[in-house]
Amino acid sequence: MQTLTTVAYNKNEEEEKKLILREYRALLRALKQRIKKGDKELLRRAFEIAADAHKDMRRKSGEPYILHPLAVARIVVEEIGLGVTSSICALLHDVVEDTEVTLEDIEREFGSRYAKLIDGLTKISNVVDLKAETTIQAENFRKILLTLTEDPRVILIKLADRLHNMRTLSSMNREKQLKIASETSYIYSPLAHRLGLYEIKSELEDLSLKYTQADVYTEIAQGLKETKRERTRYINEFIRPIKEELERNEFEFEIYGRPKAIHSIYNKMRTKHVAFEEVYDLFAIRIILNSSPEREKEDCWKVYSIITNFYRPSPERLRDWVSVPKGNGYEALHTTVMGPAGRWVEVQIRTSRMNEIAEKGLAAHWKYKEGATSVQESKLDSWLHHLREMLSNPDTDTLDFLQDFKLDLFTEEIYIYTPKGDMRVLPKTATALDFAFDIHSELGARCIGAKVNHRLVPLSYQLKSGDQVEIINSSKQKPSEDWLAFVTTAKAKSRIKYYLKEEKRKIADDGKGMLHRKLDHMGAPASPHNLNELCLFYKKPSLLDLYYGIAVGNTDLKDLKEFTVQNDKLVHTVKEVKADTHLLTAEEHVTKPKPAKNAELIIFGESSDKILYKLAQCCQPIPGDDVFGFITSGEGLKVHRTDCPNASRLLTNFGHRVVKTKWAKNKEISFLSGVRIIGMDDVGVIQKITNVISGELKMNMRALSIDSKDGIFEGNIKVYVHDRDELDVLCQRLASLDGISTVERLEIEDKE
Numbered sequence: 153m154q155t156l157t158t159v160a161y162n163k164n165e166e167e168e169k170k171l172i173l174r175e176y177r178a179l180l181r182a183l184k185q186r187i188k189k190g191d192k193e194l195l196r197r198a199f200e201i202a203a204d205a206h207k208d209m210r211r212k213s214g215e216p217y218i219l220h221p222l223a224v225a226r227i228v229v230e231e232i233g234l235g236v237t238s239s240i241c242a243l244l245h246d247v248v249e250d251t252e253v254t255l256e257d258i259e260r261e262f263g264s265r266y267a268k269l270i271d272g273l274t275k276i277s278n279v280v281d282l283k284a285e286t287t288i289q290a291e292n293f294r295k296i297l298l299t300l301t302e303d304p305r306v307i308l309i310k311l312a313d314r315l316h317n318m319r320t321l322s323s324m325n326r327e328k329q330l331k332i333a334s335e336t337s338y339i340y341s342p343l344a345h346r347l348g349l350y351e352i353k354s355e356l357e358d359l360s361l362k363y364t365q366a367d368v369y370t371e372i373a374q375g376l377k378e379t380k381r382e383r384t385r386y387i388n389e390f391i392r393p394i395k396e397e398l399e400r401n402e403f404e405f406e407i408y409g410r411p412k413a414i415h416s417i418y419n420k421m422r423t424k425h426v427a428f429e430e431v432y433d434l435f436a437i438r439i440i441l442n443s444s445p446e447r448e449k450e451d452c453w454k455v456y457s458i459i460t461n462f463y464r465p466s467p468e469r470l471r472d473w474v475s476v477p478k479g480n481g482y483e484a485l486h487t488t489v490m491g492p493a494g495r496w497v498e499v500q501i502r503t504s505r506m507n508e509i510a511e512k513g514l515a516a517h518w519k520y521k522e523g524a525t526s527v528q529e530s531k532l533d534s535w536l537h538h539l540r541e542m543l544s545n546p547d548t549d550t551l552d553f554l555q556d557f558k559l560d561l562f563t564e565e566i567y568i569y570t571p572k573g574d575m576r577v578l579p580k581t582a583t584a585l586d587f588a589f590d591i592h593s594e595l596g597a598r599c600i601g602a603k604v605n606h607r608l609v610p611l612s613y614q615l616k617s618g619d620q621v622e623i624i625n626s627s628k629q630k631p632s633e634d635w636l637a638f639v640t641t642a643k644a645k646s647r648i649k650y651y652l653k654e655e656k657r658k659i660a661d662d663g664k665g666m667l668h669r670k671l672d673h674m675g676a677p678a679s680p681h682n683l684n685e686l687c688l689f690y691k692k693p694s695l696l697d698l699y700y701g702i703a704v705g706n707t708d709l710k711d712l713k714e715f716t717v718q719n720d721k722l723v724h725t726v727k728e729v730k731a732d733t734h735l736l737t738a739e740e741h742v743t744k745p746k747p748a749k750n751a752e753l754i755i756f757g758e759s760s761d762k763i764l765y766k767l768a769q770c771c772q773p774i775p776g777d778d779v780f781g782f783i784t785s786g787e788g789l790k791v792h793r794t795d796c797p798n799a800s801r802l803l804t805n806f807g808h809r810v811v812k813t814k815w816a817k818n819k820e821i822s823f824l825s826g827v828r829i830i831g832m833d834d835v836g837v838i839q840k841i842t843n844v845i846s847g848e849l850k851m852n853m854r855a856l857s858i859d860s861k862d863g864i865f866e867g868n869i870k871v872y873v874h875d876r877d878e879l880d881v882l883c884q885r886l887a888s889l890d891g892i893s894t895v896e897r898l899e900i901e902d903k904e
């Protein structure tokens with residue numbers, strides 16, 4: 153499928169027809185074993201409707217549009233493992249959105265079950281609405297989740313749709329590529345991860361990386377290619393004795409080495425600050441057993457025992473997800489052992505059933521639903537239940553929710569026990585208070601402390617896997633603002649915010665009474681116009697804030713003297729607000745646009761408009777970096793690097809505020825950047841470094857700080873450069889000094 157779009161598209165009508173039919177037949181072949189009586193006609197009908205509806209449409213690559221729904225349907229079947237109903241929906245997934253076909257047409261042709269699924273797909277299809285406001289983006293994401301909890305198939309088809317779009321992203325323009333790739337890494341790959349679709353998740357991540365950081369991607373892909381022979385040799389050497397022993401024990405199995413995803417290698421390089429050559433666990437060994445359901449666990453441990461007879465395991469890296477599966481259903485036994493030549497090798501042991509779950513996630517659960525009394529299924533169910541509960545709360549702020557939810561998707565899990573011995577799965581960062589909210593939101597709200605393993609601890613106590621926790625509560629307790637600082641689960645956060653808002657509302661009620669009485673006294677009605685006028689005057693973002701301010705006394709009703717009433721309308725009579733009134737004290741932090749400080753020239757798009765901008769502090773871009781412009785609400789245009797830690801969040805949530813930017817050639821202006829150096833501490837090291845910077849390269853150094861410990865030093869140097877090339881030269885030159893082991897660009901940790 154992928155090759156279709158990577159070659160330039162030129163086919164005549166006849167060839168096109170053949171190609172489309174070939175793809176359709178391939179879909180039928182993939183579905184072969186699942187097709188029951190009558191299915192074929194339905195599939196044919198869906199294909200015909202879609203082909204006809206899209207007949208005048210083409211993809212950006214030039215190929216007929218219908219190839220896209222066909223490809224999505226094949227992914228749905230071959231890579232996710234869904235059946236006929238889902239294939240039909242995949243074929244039709246874009247017709248209601250993009251063509252004349254209506255939902256009623258679908259209902260008439262296929263019935264209400266299909267119409268409902270297509271409706272779900274249509275509702276979430278416009279998440280990449282570039283012009284949409286932030287809140288609409290967030291609202292769309294909420295919709296995705298809502299549909300997910302209604303029928304998970306919708307989200308699985310949506311993931312297949314996204315996967316195919318990512319696979320064919322090369323034909324889009326750069327701006328679209330960046331936005332779609334960012335959105336994918338922001339929302340879709342975490343979602344695939346949460347649903348246990350590991351294969352799809354890593355492909356999505358790799359593809360996102362390919363478009364957001366092409367140079368990094370190519371470097372790693374190239375590195376993997378070059379080291380392939382050597383790696384294969386090593387894997388074979390490692391596998392040989394295990395294979396023989398497994399055969400002797402009459403196991404039915406498959407064993408192979410598998411390179412890690414490019415994205416995960418990149419993460420390792422970045423978090424451990426190492427070069428590609430230094431990431432040595434580039435692969436994992438996987439053993440897949442053909443085991444009967446009742447022998448699965450025993451067999452996995454037997455294989456573990458055989459492996460560790462040959463290679464010494466690292467005890468702290470044993471992961472038993474066979475006895476206790478992960479929250480997303482993943483089951484396997486992972487161990488890391490010392491292989492030949494002193495290299496650590498990760499070994500994953502699974503049965504073929506577990507393997508299918510690892511690859512197809514949620515869909516595989518359904519297949520095994522009957523028969524197995526599986527722990528993982530109920531866990532997935534409880535996750536969906538919990539999600540539904542949060543979404544049904546109308547007061548949830550969608551943007552906040554999105555942020556919290558994302559945190560939930562990513563974190564590792566710990567297992568916590570109730571006093572009765574029931575197990576709950578929580579993210580690794582969970583505190584005693586998170587646990588209380590996880591049990592019940594009322595219990596969370598009344599929590600005053602906890603006993604962890606029979607010992608009294610504060611609410612903020614961070615739990616460890618295996619802890620047994622008893623919650624102590626009091627009916628007098630109330631949630632407070634500072635609780636937000638130490639809860640980490642989305643559930644606890646959203647509940648606390650909800651309580652606080654309720655509390656604020658109660659207090660605001662008093663303020664409302666006070667204001668209405670005052671207005672009454674003045675002879676002015678509490679009309680929307682008048683209330684709005686007052687919000688503007690007191691600079692309050694909402695009526696609730698106005699009432700609340702009055703109730704707690706930081707909004708002074710004496711200022712109403714400045715108003716007169718004309719025709720029931722409040723009119724402000726004092727023209728100028730003096731600078732020393734209280735209005736400009738508490739509310740003064742409302743930011744005013746300031747003139748850009750280091751404004752210079754860059755070119756936008758194809759035209760050569762020259763525009764003022766500021767450099768984002770979070771990533772400090774310099775000319776030569778891949779960048780985009782972001783229109784802020786108070787400080788004009790800010791330029792970020794595409795690999796900025798905030799990039800994917802901004803591109804996804806505020807797509808409409810992003811503008812394409814390019815650097816102008818300019819050698820007159822210097823930009824502040826920096827390098828981080830690690831090396832052996834010796835007497836002359838600082839002198840050598842400063843010689844290179846100021847002497848040899850004649851660069852302007854702004855700050856230098858060196859930390860030294862046990863013979864190793866780490867230095868941060870801030871320096872002015874003209875562009876990326878100059879910074880690269882500096883890095884290369886410093887790296888060539890004796891005793892220097894790492895030189896890399898200094899990432900400034902400040903949040904935007």
Ligand code: MN
Pocket residue numbers: 220245246313
């Ligand atoms: Mn589509």
